[in-house]
Structure formats: structure tokens, C-alpha cells
Amino acid sequence: MIHIEHLQKSYQVGGRAISALRDINLHIPKGKIFGIIGRSGAGKSTLLRTFNLLERPSSGTVRIDGVDITTLAKGELDRTRQRIGMVFQNFSLLSAKTVAANVEFPLKLAGGHCSEARRRRVDELLELVGLSEHKDKYPAQLSGGQKQRVGIARAIANAPQLLLCDEATSALDPETTQSILSLLAEINVRLGLTIVLITHEMQVIRSICDLVAVIDAGEIVESGEVADVFLHPKHPVTRSLVAEYTHDDFDAAGGTAGGGRRLRLTYVGDAAYQPILTHVVEQTRARITILQGAVSRIKDKPYGQLLVEVGGNDEEAAAVLGLFRSLNVHCEVLN
Amino acid sequence: MDFSNIDWADIGQATIDTLTMTGVSLVFTVLLGLPLGVLLFLTARGQLLEQRGVYAVLSLAVNVLRSLPFIILLIVMIPLTLVLVGTSLGVEGTIPPLVAGTTPFFARLVENVLREVDRGVIEACQAMGAKTHQIVINALLPEALPGLLAAATVTTIALVSYAAMSGVVGGGGLGDLALRYGYQRFQTDVMIVTVSILVVLVQLLQYGGDRLVRRFTRR
Numbered sequence: 001m002i003h004i005e006h007l008q009k010s011y012q013v014g015g016r017a018i019s020a021l022r023d024i025n026l027h028i029p030k031g032k033i034f035g036i037i038g039r040s041g042a043g044k045s046t047l048l049r050t051f052n053l054l055e056r057p058s059s060g061t062v063r064i065d066g067v068d069i070t071t072l073a074k075g076e077l078d079r080t081r082q083r084i085g086m087v088f089q090n091f092s093l094l095s096a097k098t099v100a101a102n103v104e105f106p107l108k109l110a111g112g113h114c115s116e117a118r119r120r121r122v123d124e125l126l127e128l129v130g131l132s133e134h135k136d137k138y139p140a141q142l143s144g145g146q147k148q149r150v151g152i153a154r155a156i157a158n159a160p161q162l163l164l165c166d167e168a169t170s171a172l173d174p175e176t177t178q179s180i181l182s183l184l185a186e187i188n189v190r191l192g193l194t195i196v197l198i199t200h201e202m203q204v205i206r207s208i209c210d211l212v213a214v215i216d217a218g219e220i221v222e223s224g225e226v227a228d229v230f231l232h233p234k235h236p237v238t239r240s241l242v243a244e245y246t247h248d249d250f251d252a253a254g255g256t257a258g259g260g261r262r263l264r265l266t267y268v269g270d271a272a273y274q275p276i277l278t279h280v281v282e283q284t285r286a287r288i289t290i291l292q293g294a295v296s297r298i299k300d301k302p303y304g305q306l307l308v309e310v311g312g313n314d315e316e317a318a319a320v321l322g323l324f325r326s327l328n329v330h331c332e333v334l335n
Numbered sequence: 336m337d338f339s340n341i342d343w344a345d346i347g348q349a350t351i352d353t354l355t356m357t358g359v360s361l362v363f364t365v366l367l368g369l370p371l372g373v374l375l376f377l378t379a380r381g382q383l384l385e386q387r388g389v390y391a392v393l394s395l396a397v398n399v400l401r402s403l404p405f406i407i408l409l410i411v412m413i414p415l416t417l418v419l420v421g422t423s424l425g426v427e428g429t430i431p432p433l434v435a436g437t438t439p440f441f442a443r444l445v446e447n448v449l450r451e452v453d454r455g456v457i458e459a460c461q462a463m464g465a466k467t468h469q470i471v472i473n474a475l476l477p478e479a480l481p482g483l484l485a486a487a488t489v490t491t492i493a494l495v496s497y498a499a500m501s502g503v504v505g506g507g508g509l510g511d512l513a514l515r516y517g518y519q520r521f522q523t524d525v526m527i528v529t530v531s532i533l534v535v536l537v538q539l540l541q542y543g544g545d546r547l548v549r550r551f552t553r554r
Contacts, residue, residue: 052462081464092459095553096477105473106463138553154463164462 001162001194002028002051007060009046009218020046021057022218028211030161033188033195035209035226037202037241043218044198051164051196052084053077064162082110085155085193089167091147093139099150100126100135106157125153129183145176152183156191163187165197169204181208185299202245206230206298214238227298231266231305232330246294246305260311262291263321265304266330272302276327286320287311307334338524345512346525350532352426353508356498360433361491368438368490369483371397372445373471379446383457383467397439405436405497409504429506433497441490448482449475481552488544492537499533509533 009021020043028034038044049055050062053069061068069080093102100122107118126132129149139147148168155163165184169177185208188195199205205212205226212230213223214237221235233239267276272295281288293306310320324331371393377383378390403411412432413423422428452475460470476483499510509529517526 054458054462078464078466081462084462086459086462088455088459090453090455092453092455094456094474094478095453096480096551108473109463109465109469140554 001030001065002026002196003061003063004028004050005061005063007047007050007062008058009043009050009055010058020218021050024060024218024220026213026220026223028194028196030194031188031192032210033185033197033208035205035212036196036198036215037200037205037212038198038215039200039237039241042215044200044215045166047215048164048166048196048198051162052081052086082106082158083160083162085158085160085163087148087151087155087163087165087168089170091139091144091151091171093147093150093154095139098136098138099131099142102139102150103153103157106154110158121157125157128187129153143176144172145179148172148176148180149183152180152187156187156193159191161193163193163195165195167199168197170199170201177204178207184208202230202241206245208299210299214241227268227301227303230298231268231303260287260289260309261317261321262307262309262334263324264332264334265306265308265324266332267305267328268298268301268303270302271328272304274327276324276329277306279327280320280323283323284316284320286316288320338528340522341524341528346509346528346532349507349509349512349529353495353498353510353533353536356426356429356433356501356506356508357491357494360430360437360494360498361487363430363434364437364441364490364494365487367434368441369445371438371442373449373475375442375446376449376475377467377471383470397442400435400439401443403436405432405500406503408432408436409501409506413504424505426507429498429501429508432501433494436497437490437494440493441486444486444489445483448479448486451482452478481548484544484547484551488541488548491540491544495533495537495540 004024004026007021007024008019010017010019012018024047036044036047046055050057051064053062057070062070064080064084067080069077072080094105097105103122103125104118107113107121113121122135123132126135129152131146131149131153134142134146139150142150151168163184168184169180172180181204184195184197187193188208197204197209209226211224212226213220214229214235215221216235216237222229222233222238229238230242233242277288280286287310289309289311291307291309293304295302295304297303310317321331321333375390375393375397378386378393380387380390400408409432412435416423416428416431419431420427456474456478457470460474465473498506498508499513502508502510502512502514505511509532513526513529516522517529
């Protein structure tokens with residue numbers, strides 16, 4: 001779907017070149033929800049905006065369905081943009097137009113529909129985002145979540161293959177954020193369109209993304225399946241983003257109270273619902289203390305992650321470790 | 336005060352003349368000033384059609400016209416006015432200098448109003464593949480409508496006062512009346528009546544303008 005190669009972006013500030021994006025290489029497969037996470041100023045917004053050339057890269061290629069959009073002439077670029085939806089943090093709706101007129105606008109721009117066809121399409125879209133009864137209101141009369149629903153309806157009006165979300169939920173409260181994320185996930189499945197979203201919240205990545213890339217100081221520092229990156233973060237920035245989300249401020253490698261082995265156990269899938277700890281304790285009679293833990297889901301995939309301390313001598317500990325591993329639990333020895 | 340010597344027919348005609356000069360000039364001011372203001376906005380630095388050279392030339396022209404006191408403009412414009420409308424006197428002769436005086440003023444107001452439009456909205460239109468003229472017509476002007484109406488109100492009131500000033504060089508209207516009777520013939524009663532009418536006129540225009548602005552504000 002999207003292939004980004006050797007993308008660079010630099011600005012001239014006071015005669016000095018500031019590098020905003022450095023040698024970005026990304027492949028975003030069709031039909032997936034791809035998240036880009038990073039702290040503010042990391043370059044994620046700049047990166048997303050190169051996907052429809054709101055930001056023109058200094059060098060490198062942005063290929064969408066095989067076409068390098070950086071080589072397109074103005075008219076062709078406008079037509080390509082009509083097939084790429086975009087949702088904005090601050091909604092960016094036309095305040096002088098009604099909800100229905102906002103959603104109709106991209107259809108008018110694309111041309112080729114009679115007014116009757118446009119009206120039917122608008123009704124269909126408003127039905128999809130659950131705003132049918134608000135069609136004649138103005139954006140100022142809507143709540144933040146409703147405004148973003150209008151933004152989404154507008155973005156998908158021309159049935160794009162690709163939807164770009166620029167911090168689409170950052171201006172919303174947690175509950176509304178969840179409902180907008182569910183809507184995006186639903187659209188992804190029902191319409192089969194590819195979604196690329198940027199965010200600074202791991203929560204957003206965890207709830208709907210299939211793949212994630214972590215960006216820091218203009219570089220992609222880590223990328224892969226969300227479960228892998230989230231449960232086994234490697235880069236310090238990824239670790240701190242995950243730690244913020246899981247409130248993992250525990251000094252995992254610190255001194256132990258009982259002098260035992262400290263382990264981080266990670267299990268994904270159906271194993272999350274199995275009595276693994278009970279099984280291990282019954283088999284080995286080991287003394288296991290849970291220090292910290294979470295059992296939750298990454299998108300639709302259940303997982304568990306526990307920080308435990310195992311008492312006893314080396315031999316006993318090795319037996320416990322072996323047993324966990326035989327049960328497909330990922331074990332990391334922290335001390 | 337004794338108002339029995341006033342020729343009310345004259346006052347009525349002068350009021351109609353003032354309204355005519357203001358109204359016709361307003362139409363031309365908007366027709367010329369709105370595109371000029373849009374062009375100033377679009378060609379400015381960092382905007383959709385950034386063209387520094389074009390912006391510099393337009394901006395200079397606007398500033399030069401605005402720096403001329405209107406009374407000077409009235410006189411300087413006489414030869415051009417003669418070419419355009421055949422006379423430099425009366426209602427007709429006043430309209431070209433009025434338009435020349437307020438168009439740059441209105442254009443600058445338009446430019447400032449357009450700058451207040453949310454950049455995100457313009458960007459959203461670009462992301463939808465809208466061309467510049469589609470952005471101007473569908474987003475920029477409708478979004479700025481309340482501000483544009485307020486700018487037009489301010490401009491209309493400026494026109495009323497400029498129109499009154501044109502009495503000095505033989506223009507018509509209430510200003511002419513106030514000068515010839517109120518000032519040159521010491522008819523204080525005429526002066527009071529004309530000034531009162533101007534005050535009421537400006538009040539009504541401001542009130543009407545404010546109502547229109549409120550009517551079109553969607554925020």
C-alpha cells in the first residue's frame with residue numbers, strides 16, 4: 001500500500017538546516033491499522049503529512065499503490081488527495097456549513113455525482129458514524145466526539161483506500177476517545193481501508209493498531225507487530241512509552257526482599273486464560289510472589305504480563321523457568 | 336431654536352443624495368476591494384499563492400492610496416473623475432473618489448479578516464484535493480463572512496463621512512448642505528439638522544451591520 005524509502009525532511013532555520021525526518025523507511029500493508037507513536041516534536045506529524053504531501057519531503061520517495069506521489073503534477077496530486085482521507089486533531093470542519101454540507105463537500109470536489117446521489121451518500125455516511133439526526137446542525141452545536149465523527153464521515157466520503165489520522169483522539173476525553181477508536185476499527189474492517197494514525201498515547205496503539213512504528217528525533221527507532229513491540233520493547237523511548245501506559249514505575253531489577261529470582265513472565269493468546277501459575281506451583285512447590293501484573297488485550301489478542309519473584313535455590317529456580325518455558329510463557333530473568 | 340426657515344425639501348434631497356453616494360460607492364468598493372483583499376491574503380508570505388513580488392506591489396499601492404488624506408484625493412482625482420463620469424461635481428462626480436478612497440481601506444480589512452480563518456480548515460481542504468479557487472469560494476469566504484460583514488459596516492460608515500466631506504469640492508448631499516447653509520450662511524439650524532441626520536444614519540448602519548454579523552455567526 002505505502003512504501004516510504006529514504007525519506008528526509010529538513011528546514012532552514014536562520015541559515016541552519018534542521019533535520020525533521022532522517023532516512024525514514026516504512027512499509028504499510030494494505031488493510032492494516034498502522035500506528036506511529038512518538039513524543040511531541042519527534043516528527044510524527046511531519047511524517048504523516050508527507051503521505052498526502054501537505055508536507056513535501058526534501059528527498060526520498062512516497063509510493064502509494066506503486067505511484068511515487070512526490071513526482072505528481074498539481075492536478076494529479078489533487079485527484080490523488082481526493083482518494084486519501086484525513087482526520088485532524090482539531091477536527092477542522094467548515095463552521096459555516098451544516099454537518100451534511102461538510103460531509104458533502106469532498107463529494108462536490110471530486111465531481112461526478114448528481115446532487116441526488118450526493119445526498120444519498122451523505123445520508124449513508126452519517127448513518128455509518130451515527131449522526132443522522134444531527135445532519136442540519138452546525139459544527140459549533142456538536143460535542144467534540146460528534147465533531148470528530150463528522151470529520152471521519154467527511155474523510156471517507158469518497159471511499160478512499162487510505163485514511164490518515166493526525167492525533168484524531170488527542171482533543172477528546174478518554175470515553176469519547178474509546179468510541180472514536182472503535183469507530184475507526186469498525187471502518188477498517190467494514191470498508192477494508194488502510195488506516196495510518198499518529199499518536200503520543202500507547203493506549204491508542206494498543207486498542208486498535210496491528211502494526212506500530214516508534215519515532216524519536218526524526219528517526220524510526222523500532223517497529224513491528226503491536227504485541228511484540230508493546231510486550232518486549234527494546235529501544236529506551238519505546239520502553240518509557242510502554243512504562244507510562246502500564247504505570248510500570250517498579251524498579252524491576254532492584255534489590256529483592258527475599259533474595260529470590262525476579263522474572264518477567266509474558267504470555268499471549270489463550271494462555272492468558274489458563275491457570276498457569278497454579279500449574280507451576282503445583283508441579284514444583286515453588287514459592288512465587290506476584291510483585292506486579294496485568295492481564296489485558298492488545299487489539300483482540302489477550303495477554304498477560306507478570307513480574308514475579310521465585311524463592312528457593314538455583315536448581316529449583318531453573319526447574320520453574322523450564323516449566324514456564326514449556327508452557328509457552330516468555331521468561332525474562334531480571335536479576 | 337427656530338427651525339421654521341429650513342427648506343425641508345432640500346434636506347430630503349440631500350439625504351437621498353448622501354444615501355445614493357454611499358450605496359453606489361459601497362457596491363463598487365466591495366466589487367473591487369474584496370478581490371484585492373483576497374489577492375493580498377493569498378499572495379502573502381506562507382499563504383496558498385505566495386508571490387512576494389505581487390504582494391509587495393499590491394501592498395505598496397494600497398498604502399499609497401491610504402496615506403492620501405481624502406480631501407486631497409478628491410482634488411487629485413478631478414481629471415480622472417471627468418474622464419470616468421463626465422463631471423467632477425454633484426453625486427456622480429463624488430463616486431469615483433469615494434471608491435478610490437475606501438477600496439484600499441476595505442481591501443486591507445478583508446486581508447486581516449481572512450488571516451483570522453483557521454489554518455487547519457484551509458489545510459483540510461487542501462488534503463481533500465481542493466484547488467485554490469475552490470478553497471476561496473467554499474471555505475475561506477464563508478468562514479470569514481461575519482468578519483467581512485463587520486468590515487463592510489466599518490467601510491460604509493467611512494463612506495458616509497467621506498461623502499459629507501465631498502461637499503467642499505462641489506459634491507452633493509448633506510455635507511454640501513451643511514457647508515453652504517450652515518457654515519457659509521451662518522444658518523446654525525441647517526447645521527444642526529444635517530449633523531443630526533448623519534448621526535442617526537451612522538447609528539442605523541452600525542446597528543444593521545451588527546445584526547447581520549450576528550445572523551451569520553456560526554461559532
